[in-house]
Amino acid sequence: MKKVYIIIASMVLMLSIKSNAQIVKAEIRATGLTCSMCSNAINKQLKSLPEVVNVEIDLNTNTFTVILKEGNELSPKVFKEKVEKAGFFIGSLVVTAKSNTIAQNTYIMVNDKKSNVSEIQFQVLDKGYVTEKEFKKLSKSYKNIDTYASNNEDDFHIKMIN
Structure with missing residues (x-):
């Protein structure tokens, strides 16, 4: 009988843990940059993460491509x-x-695009991950998705790209 309780407790614990997708790469387009010193400040912040292998910067588009170590548990936050x-x-x-690491309770797909590949690419659509103008537009498009309007910082609404 004791074993049954241990097994049930273990299962409940495993199901209650929120896991993040194992992120391989993040492409961040930053706003508000005016010079190379601005990009340097972001670069330093990103490189301070122990999970970061490399950060590539495109100054023409203000895009930071962050390559991460395998097995990391970072979230977009x-x-x-x-x-x-x-x-x-x-x-x-x-x-x-x-x-295979996308947690359904953390990442909420807003489009129906399915993928059977080992790596997927998606855009995070929540406030703070798109421009304010884009967020207002998306809020109208996704007004029927209750979780989008709630703006919970631990839920990520994503649009599959590939």
């Missing part, structure tokens, strides 16, 4: 915090992640 800590905002966040 970490990138938002780092960019904002540098004094800027995210205009767009496109994530490449291992498809």
